[in-house]
Amino acid sequence: MVDRPLTLMAVHAHPDDEATGTGGVLARYAAEGVRTVLVTCTDGACGDAPGGVKPGEPGHDPEAVAALRRTELEASCRVLKVSDLELLGYGDSGMMGWPQNSAPGSFWSIPVAEAAERLAELMRYYQPDVVVTYDENGFYGHPDHIQAHRITMAAVEPTGIPAKVYWTTAPRSAMAEFGRIMAELGADWEIPDTDASEGSEGSGGSESSGLAEPPIGLPDDEISTWVDVAQFGERKFEALAAHASQSENIFFLNLGVERFIQLMGTETFVRVRDSTGAPLPEKDLFAGLR
């Protein structure tokens, strides 16, 4: 074995996805002595301004939003004990079809190879054993999620560095349960659909734009990796609370910590690259590596 710490690298589109998507594994593996590297690709400037003000509405200053979200991201990283935060600093592309998709410097408008090379440089530096990002649909069709997926896979190929690569996913069974509980709580919650992708003119050249998107999440038997993070549920909740400027997060926070842990106590992944031969299904992203 090489004399360096086991390393997890999570590649996310914007501030807050590190908490919702991978807050549990980031906290858990940090506690186990793994070095945790978070790469956040954009500044999140298309997020909400305080008070739920949306881009383009009076009172939404993209620069101020980016600054606030950076502060929130740093707070979340402290909670999750992320050891290294790397910001690629691209502009937030907004939702599919927004004019921000093609704004100069927007992540969606950057050639994949160009951003992938910057990420590959970080992989050469950190030598991650495990890399985690979104699936090819960016979980629900968000352009910057899709782009984060693309640059990650494009950086993995030539470097060949990570022994294991995972895409985040959600089991359909849990999503149904989640919808039921939210309905019970009287929340107007639906599985996020992909309406925003209609009429897309994204310059990133998504082949799927305007076509039927694949459904969100996976049938349980297609999930390769189930990581128990219940012990770190409170951390994850607290990390998400650091991103309270974003209205979707308030929504999760309204669940209360106990309910949140019940629903979010397991993080699920699909293993898409592996050189360890660890048998599936597995319960540990580092199975076969220690």
Ligand SMILES: [Zn+2]
């Ligand atoms: Zn996101």
